[in-house]
Amino acid sequence: MKLTLGAVATLALTLTFLQPQTANAVAETAPDIPISNVTAHLAQFQQIANANGGNRASGRPGFTASLNYIRGKLDAAGYTTRVQSFSGGSNLIADWRGGPAGPVLMLGAHLDGVSAGAAINDNASGSGALLEVALTLAARNPTLTKHVRFGWWGAEEQGLVGSRYYVQNGGAQGVEAYLNFDMISSRNAGYFVYDDDATLRQAFTEYFTSIGVQPDPDREGDGRSDHASFKNAGVRVGGLATGAGAIKTAAQAAKWGGTANAPFDSCYHRACDTYPANVNTTALDRNTDAIAHALWKLAVGSENPPADDYTISVNPASASVDPGGTATTTVSTQVSSGQAQSVTLSASGVPAGVSVTFSPATITAGQSSTVTIATTAGTAPGTYPIGVNGDGASADRSASFSLTVAGDTGGGTWVAYTSYAAGDVVTYQGSSYRCLQAHTSLPGWEPTNVPALWARV
DSSP states (O other), X not given: OXXXXXXXXXXXXXXXOOOOOOTTOOOOOOOOOOHHHHXXXXXXXXXXXXXXXXXXXXXXXXXXXHHHHHHHHHHHXXXXXXEEEETTEEEXXXXXXXSOSOSEEEEEEEOOBOTTSOOIIIIIHHHHHHHHHXXXXXXXXXXXXXXXXXXXXXXXXXXXHHHHHHIIIIITTTXXXXXXXXXXXXXXXXXXXXXSOHHHHHHHHHHHHHTTOOOEEOOTTTTTSTHHHHHTTTOEEEEEEOOSSSBOOHHHHHHHOSOTTSBSOTTTTSTTOOTTTTOOHHHHHHHHHHHHHHHHHHHBOOOOOOSSEEEEEEESOEEEXXXXXXXXXXXXXXXEESSOOEEEEEEESOOTTEEEEEESSEEEBTBEEEEEEEEOTTOOSEEEEEEEEEEXXXXXXXXXXXXXXXXXXXXXXXXXXXEEOTTOEEEETTEEEEEOSOEEOOTTOOTTTOTTTEEEO
């Protein structure tokens, strides 16, 4: 992965157009996921644990905060999300609105951790990587041959409770294959690919081969993670891991580097499983790109776009208001191929205390509509990405509007090892930046380097 820092996170302030593929389209190349976006999620999970008793165990406040963090980003990106509650925890399910109704390719990771600590490798690593892949899918909006669904499971550490509850209550219906990601940033990393299904294994293996890494079949995780719930229901399964408490052999160390005769993760289920101390960014980087590669290979097609198609945009693409204020923008459409079609407009990712109205709410491609975004006095300060969605007769298209609600903010010059809250404004190298996510800054996380955390204002 190139270490570019252009954020695909939904908090980016730039407008993202979801363009249709051109005629005679070929299958889109899998994206190269910026590692900085993934580690920003891990940093957030660490902050959540710090603020909630030191852990993110299922049924506890840290787990709920982790789930809400992920759900907020997915909602803003245009996903249809739902929380499935069960005794002792909850699952988060997210369906992408593009593509066919079925068959379903599902990707999942357990979101909970043990009570001993922040549970960063086990399993903020899989959860964070999966979130960034989901956000990238939304930003690129490729043509899909399968319905894509994501799941973040609760109570895995209590015996796969969340994923088993999901499967037992009809969740596996229509799922053609399930891909699982549990511990993908072990410090003394191995590279393991589930070998339950040859086709799914090959989707991952060909990526690792392309970067000169030879993976091994996963044995340590057999039956021990959430893919077992789906496998027991007859669903094809695949996935990735970098090892837990098992010992790396001399042969594996010679092949992958690292320390022979030592655990893959010496902090497995221990309080030292923290960010950034227990994260191997190289392994996390490679595995995240492998996830994207498999998703694109298995679910992204090469069909031509609809005969009747259009583009959508908003101008201006951002606005800043005080609590209680109102902003307006114009959503415009343009016929890109074929005939004009009726388009119904809607908004997604609308935060509490904000309303969005369209005048008119239904237009014909080629026409425009005025969008009014109204806040209340109680709207929390911060920067919010709001999806502007067009539901057409033959195509759905989206754009993004960034709303900044002003308020009391921090100030001063950016300083490492300082806690910042969402909405805080700092100066760095002569420019002002607004904090997008609460975090404690670290060296290398300067506002110019981590656009998932800071936006220039």
